[in-house]
């Protein structure tokens with residue numbers, strides 16, 4: 001990566017319960033996002049990926065760790081100091097309809113960040129709103145419509161216009177297409193890619209769908225139970241996944257290319273509880289190739305290749321050992 005926009009170091013988020021008990025939502029993760037690039041953050045529901053996106057925008061407060069944005073540690077900023085940064089850090093939400101205020105027109109919705117951040121003189125706002133709506137494929141006839149008068153695709157386009165109106169450097173895309181039907185999903189992913197090229201914006205693309213992540217991302221980080229268990233450039237991780245969980249995610253979807261189909265994984269069951277996590281491999285309870293020593297500590301991120309790391313003690317032999325234990 002040539003030019004780092006965001007650098008996250010040792011990020012931890014705990015939600016405290018009664019007494020000393022806590023939910024370990026994020027357990028010491030590190031990653032970087034370059035200017036104008038997309039990092040795909042993939043994992044099951046409950047893996048902590050949405051909490052990561054919210055920490056990046058300080059919508060939830062990290063427990064510890066650093067988040068450097070353009071070189072400054074934003075975890076140290078007060079609410080007042082954070083305000084000027086808001087225009088450069090934005091978010092697109094999972095459910096387009098729920099994310100829009102039903103009583104606000106498209107114009108009022110897209111105007112919100114401009115008014116909140118006093119971005120540009122007010123007389124310029126209508127021109128800016130019309131321009132960003134055009135970029136997301138909506139003409140001026142949409143300005144006075146309410147969310148209920150829009151299709152799901154149009155609602156998400158309004159959400160994207162609202163996020164991009166202040167020309168942010170980073171947009172967190174939190175499962176932006178998971179509630180949309182497949183045709184609309186492709187449309188929105190294509191739109192997000194073309195806006196990235198024209199606006200040089202970086203994305204943190206959060207999804208449970210590893211195929212959508214592959215299409216959208218320059219690099220991929222795989223999350224499990226609050227840990228990043230593997231990260232690499234997209235082509236490298238798709239060609240040679242080294243963590244058993246990454247292989248499980250990939251084997252759960254049928255690739256159209258038979259050469260890329262992986263043996264069915266033996267991983268079964270649900271993601272375990274995140275309450276009071278132990279210092280052991282977080283994937284131990286579901287791992288088909290676990291060893292006793294995997295209980296000794298959280299495995300370090302091993303260097304598999306250029307910019308490719310996997311937090312598994314058996315990364316050198318994952319595919320061979322999994323092939324031995326996988327069903328025919």
Ligand code: SF4
Nearest residue numbers: 281287290294312313
């Ligand atoms: S460290 Fe052990 S338990 Fe964890 S993923 Fe690797 S083999 Fe499985």
